Amino acid sequence: xxxxxxxxxxxxxxxxxxxxxxxxxxxxxxxxxxxxxxxxxxxxxxxxxxxxxxxxxxxxxxxxxxxxxxxxxxxxxxxxxxxxxxxxxxxxxxxxxxxxxxxxxxxxxxxxxxxxxxxxxxxxxxxxxxxxxxxxxxxxxxxxxxxxxxxxxxxxxxxxxxxxxxxxxxxxxxxxxxxxxxxxxxxxxxxxxxxxxxxxxxxxxxxxxxxxxxxxxxxxxxxxxxxxxxxxxxxxxxxxxxxxxxxxxxxxxxxxxxxxxxxxxxxxxxxxxxxxxxxxxxxxxxxxxxxxxxxxxxxxxxxxxxxxxxxxxxxxxxxxxxxxxxxxxxxxxxxxxxxx
Amino acid sequence: xxxxxxxxxxxxxxxxxxxxxxxxxxxxxxxxxxxxxxxxxxxxxxxxxxxxxxxxxxxxxxxxxxxxxxxxxxxxxxxxxxxxxxxxxxxxxxxxxxxxxxxxxxxxxxxxxxxxxxxxxxxxxxxxxxxxxxxxxxxxxxxxxxxxxxxxxxxxxxxxxxxxxxxxxxxxxxxxxxxxxxxxxxxxxxxxxxxxxxxxxxxxxxxxxxxxxxxxxxxxxxxxxxxxxxxxxxxxxxxxxxxxxxxxxxxxxxxxxxxxxxxxxxxxxxxxxxxxxxxxxxxxxxxxxxxxxxxxxxxxxxxxxxxxxxxxxxxxxxxxxxxxxxxxxxxxxxxxxxxx
DNA sequence: ACTTGGCACTCGGATTCCGGGAGTGCCAGC
DNA sequence: GCTGGCACTCCCGGAATCCGAGTGCCAAGT
Numbered sequence: 001x002x003x004x005x006x007x008x009x010x011x012x013x014x015x016x017x018x019x020x021x022x023x024x025x026x027x028x029x030x031x032x033x034x035x036x037x038x039x040x041x042x043x044x045x046x047x048x049x050x051x052x053x054x055x056x057x058x059x060x061x062x063x064x065x066x067x068x069x070x071x072x073x074x075x076x077x078x079x080x081x082x083x084x085x086x087x088x089x090x091x092x093x094x095x096x097x098x099x100x101x102x103x104x105x106x107x108x109x110x111x112x113x114x115x116x117x118x119x120x121x122x123x124x125x126x127x128x129x130x131x132x133x134x135x136x137x138x139x140x141x142x143x144x145x146x147x148x149x150x151x152x153x154x155x156x157x158x159x160x161x162x163x164x165x166x167x168x169x170x171x172x173x174x175x176x177x178x179x180x181x182x183x184x185x186x187x188x189x190x191x192x193x194x195x196x197x198x199x200x201x202x203x204x205x206x207x208x209x210x211x212x213x214x215x216x217x218x219x220x221x222x223x224x225x226x227x228x229x230x231x232x233x234x235x236x237x238x239x240x241x242x243x244x245x246x247x248x249x250x251x252x253x254x255x256x257x258x259x260x261x262x263x264x265x266x267x268x269x270x271x272x273x274x275x276x277x278x279x280x281x282x283x284x285x286x287x288x289x290x291x292x293x294x295x296x297x298x299x300x301x302x303x304x305x306x307x308x309x310x311x312x313x314x315x316x317x318x319x320x321x322x323x324x325x326x327x328x329x330x331x332x333x334x335x336x337x338x339x340x
Numbered sequence: 341x342x343x344x345x346x347x348x349x350x351x352x353x354x355x356x357x358x359x360x361x362x363x364x365x366x367x368x369x370x371x372x373x374x375x376x377x378x379x380x381x382x383x384x385x386x387x388x389x390x391x392x393x394x395x396x397x398x399x400x401x402x403x404x405x406x407x408x409x410x411x412x413x414x415x416x417x418x419x420x421x422x423x424x425x426x427x428x429x430x431x432x433x434x435x436x437x438x439x440x441x442x443x444x445x446x447x448x449x450x451x452x453x454x455x456x457x458x459x460x461x462x463x464x465x466x467x468x469x470x471x472x473x474x475x476x477x478x479x480x481x482x483x484x485x486x487x488x489x490x491x492x493x494x495x496x497x498x499x500x501x502x503x504x505x506x507x508x509x510x511x512x513x514x515x516x517x518x519x520x521x522x523x524x525x526x527x528x529x530x531x532x533x534x535x536x537x538x539x540x541x542x543x544x545x546x547x548x549x550x551x552x553x554x555x556x557x558x559x560x561x562x563x564x565x566x567x568x569x570x571x572x573x574x575x576x577x578x579x580x581x582x583x584x585x586x587x588x589x590x591x592x593x594x595x596x597x598x599x600x601x602x603x604x605x606x607x608x609x610x611x612x613x614x615x616x617x618x619x620x621x622x623x624x625x626x627x628x629x630x631x632x633x634x635x636x637x638x639x640x641x642x643x644x645x646x647x648x649x650x651x652x653x654x655x656x657x658x659x660x661x662x663x664x665x666x667x668x669x670x671x672x673x674x675x676x677x678x679x680x
Numbered sequence: 681a682c683t684t685g686g687c688a689c690t691c692g693g694a695t696t697c698c699g700g701g702a703g704t705g706c707c708a709g710c
Numbered sequence: 711g712c713t714g715g716c717a718c719t720c721c722c723g724g725a726a727t728c729c730g731a732g733t734g735c736c737a738a739g740t
Contacts (some may be wrong), residue, residue, distance in 0.1 A: 147475065
């Protein structure tokens, strides 16, 4: 089939371009791949592919370069995720196993991913809203000052200082703690608001004022501020992206430093486990239109709690990158689930 | 005095070079500064300065550029820290005041500093070893699994999971907690090891095994792993460092991603409050020999607990940078002390 | 209907070759 | 010790040139 060969040509172009970073011409294509036809034939195919918008030439009489659409077809139809070798998998496992707490897991994972892919890696902390309360503590710091500590089962710790208008003694503190804990322990964070709704009313007078302050802060912690954290690594790899790419480093770095952007990159679709690839302009973030983003969800227990992935030039090794991203996500999920 | 004028010339060269990023010649120097002498005279002074190793010419018959030593003299003898304007100070204050917890303070500060200086900013978390125990909690996760949570008065939270060989029930957990808490609460972390040394012996049989495990983990947390954390911001500014500097971005980024390097940059001299400037080769870190590092300690209460600072090209605006660094450090210290 | 070899053509990138100008060092005179 | 003058150096930018990889198209072959 002619159509088949055309796709084979596209695949070859993508592979060669990713490998060499140079526009690829018809001659070198037939030399490096056994396509069984002459350069002239390839040229015809190329013209067709160009008409379809899958490849383009930087200037007349230069080789061809895949377009974003070309990569899209490559990823969707022409490539398979490349699994990690056994050795690599072992390395990942042993590297991540040493982690002592959540921060450590996140940090190790993101660095590992950056190293594996030689790109910029990012990882989102497990979503607070999806996890439950492992422990809640109230500590008296001063007569009118309470430290509220909330630990979730994903390992995240949130702490907040509550200033109360009235003095709170140990006894009151203890009673508040008991009431709150019996309502929220083990509950999902999303349910906490409901569970503590009427606690305030169980206190009278001054005590109610204090309780209200504590509850308000608690609600703030679990509801209003379900701000997600993101960790980044491998920005040094940006410099490698390339010779030609150099000028574009700045906007990318800038975008990557903006937490909100990172979160958008990792995708609203927090619930999806699917390996997602967004290529070039498919990213709505300005300044990242020359980059691709590969993300996947990772799970804690049997629920997807957050995303991780990498950002790289559109001309990246998609199969390999996808393999690394998927592998790391699996290991992260496993580690987190074990440590739970 | 001739010597005085020479230094004035050096100052003028540094200022012009920092402003223009171009080698500065004798003519433009007399034009831009009122030195009251002719270009020829300046040339003589320049020759002398070059002999002293304070300036250099990139190539014969080009203008002069300050050497690391030249910057050194400039910083030590020719410049004063430039204080922030009232407006700037207000901006700093209001920006940092919104912080809700330690992470937030660190993050806001480092970003602010990056923005103020247009360079890469770094901040070290308050040293664990210098602070004391605000709260310690043991939470039973499973029959043989305990979560150890340690909160220091600087706001840092450390948590660790302890696996015990034997089952620990609520009663035992409570007794362990009481014993430990009464020994360590309010104590400095450095003293914790001594205080808990003989707690293990207060338990018998199986209980001792469990207690030993908990104490071991606790010690690990406070002693062995006084690993310091560092936060980074403004790497996008690296791209601005410059036209000529571009090629050097990679090693700098790499160095900056290595935590150990960051810590070395911030200086072992954790106890010093002094504004420190390390210029070019004065940094022992490889790959950063074309950069300068400006650091200063910040305090919590009346003790210096960590350092913060910026990394930039040797041709930076030293007075301004020093002013920003010092100002931010003061505000951070104030905020932390207030929130304590 | 495809494929293929041939061929003229295009155009970007590297190379070379000036010319201008900024800057220097030195010297003689004030 | 300062200054104007002067010869010299050498970087930088632009124009001109050349080279070659690559293309598109066509006519012929299967």
